[in-house]
Amino acid sequence: MxxxxxxxxxxxxxxxxxxxxxxxxxxxxxxxxxxxGSGPYPARYETDATLRNHTIYRPADLTTAxxxxxxxxxxxxxxxDGTWFENFLSEIASRGYLVVANGLPGGSGQTQAxxxxxxxxxxxxxxxxxxxxxxxxxxxTKIAVMGQSCGGLEAIEVxxxxxxxxxxxxxxxxxxxxxxxxxxxxxxxxxxxxxxxxDIAYANAVDDFGKLPAATPAFFGALNxxxxxxxxxxxxxxxxxxxxxxxxxxxxxxxxTAAAQFVGAACGLCRDADWEVxxxxxx
Numbered sequence: 001m002x003x004x005x006x007x008x009x010x011x012x013x014x015x016x017x018x019x020x021x022x023x024x025x026x027x028x029x030x031x032x033x034x035x036x037g038s039g040p041y042p043a044r045y046e047t048d049a050t051l052r053n054h055t056i057y058r059p060a061d062l063t064t065a066x067x068x069x070x071x072x073x074x075x076x077x078x079x080x081d082g083t084w085f086e087n088f089l090s091e092i093a094s095r096g097y098l099v100v101a102n103g104l105p106g107g108s109g110q111t112q113a114x115x116x117x118x119x120x121x122x123x124x125x126x127x128x129x130x131x132x133x134x135x136x137x138x139x140x141t142k143i144a145v146m147g148q149s150c151g152g153l154e155a156i157e158v159x160x161x162x163x164x165x166x167x168x169x170x171x172x173x174x175x176x177x178x179x180x181x182x183x184x185x186x187x188x189x190x191x192x193x194x195x196x197x198x199d200i201a202y203a204n205a206v207d208d209f210g211k212l213p214a215a216t217p218a219f220f221g222a223l224n225x226x227x228x229x230x231x232x233x234x235x236x237x238x239x240x241x242x243x244x245x246x247x248x249x250x251x252x253x254x255x256x257t258a259a260a261q262f263v264g265a266a267c268g269l270c271r272d273a274d275w276e277v278x279x280x281x282x283x
Contacts, residue, residue: 035087037094038236039245041065045083045090047104051122053115055082055101057093062137066096069142069252072119073101074151076171080109085148088237088244095245097252098123098138102151113154116145120163142252144168146244149201149228160185166251168244171195171228173204180211189217191247191262193240195226196276209278219247219262220278221269243269 036042041059048056059065071092075084080103093099100119102111120143127138144166147155152172159167167190174180190212192205199205202222209220223230223239231238249258261268263282269275 035090035236036060037091039091039094039096041094041096043090043093045086045093045105047082048122050126051100051118053080053102053104053107053111054119054122055103055105057089057097057099057101059093059096062133065137067137067139068096068098069139069144069248070120070123071097071099071144071146071248071252072116072123073099074111074113074116074145074147074154075102076147076149076151078111078150078154079103080107080111081105082107085232085237087235088232088241091237091241092245092248095249097248098134102154111151111154113157116147116154116158117161120145120161124163139252141165144248144252146170148172148230148232152201156182156185158185159188159190164188166190166247168193168247169205169208170240170244171199171205171230172201173206173208175204177207180208183208183212186212186216186218189219189251191219191221193221193243194223195228195230196222196224198225198227200228209280212280215281217282218280219282220276221262222276224274224276 043057044060045055045057082101082103083105089099089101102115123138124140126132126134127140143164145155145158145164146168148170149172152169155167155169166188167186169192171194174182192209194202194205212218231240246258246261249255270277
């Protein structure tokens with residue numbers, strides 16, 4: 001079952017956020033050369049002729065890596081540059097994930113939410129296609145959709161797709177303070193991660209969190225002082241990559257050690273003075 005399109009007002013909000021980011025004072029710092037991540041499976045990125053307009057991050061040596069859960073990513077400003085978040089995405093891939101980002105390496109132009117669904121379709125096909133280097137190497141039952149800023153809105157838009165296990169909304173949230181019909185897509189575990197009150201999307205995320213479907217398991221984490229640009233451009237993606245990987249390790253790999261960072265009054269991030277934490281239905 002595919003997600004239905006969100007109301008037009010959300011699509012207008014995507015465009016507005018794109019303008020806001022591009023007219024701001026820069027974005028994520030340029031990634032370091034040949035980022036490979038710090039995990040046990042040094043990563044690389046590449047393109048594939050069968051998947052237009054995307055960049056694929058994966059462990060360089062697939063023979064030593066375990067079966068890889070799938071992560072699809074939408075860029076800030078809905079920008080079609082698949083290496084804009086290279087440090088961050090390489091770090092996640094190095095921890096044993098296949099990450100597919102919207103946009104070609106160094107690309108330009110604008111993405112669409114449907115590109116995230118295309119990434120999922122492609123990964124599932126490759127896992128079963130004869131001759132594919134990914135044949136039998138992907139865990140197609142464990143899929144995360146994530147995005148930053150405008151890309152976070154894209155992630156929300158496609159989250160009604162029943163193949164998706166979890167959604168992570170980075171530095172983002174729907175516009176407005178009234179009813180937010182787009183949040184109906186978020187019925188499976190969701191995390192909102194942002195840069196605290198100095199993040200232009202902080203208030204949107206706070207409002208979203210309070211309006212999620214009543215039964216949705218949800219986490220809200222704000223790294224105070226990180227702002228809208230977060231830590232993505234730091235070596236290995238900085239603290240956002242650490243927290244993001246922990247969420248994925250819990251949701252897609254079942255790690256209870258990772259779960260302890262998010263669950264309960266004494267969770268790891270709850271005890272970190274740099275983080276503002278809210279929780280709903282987590283166990």
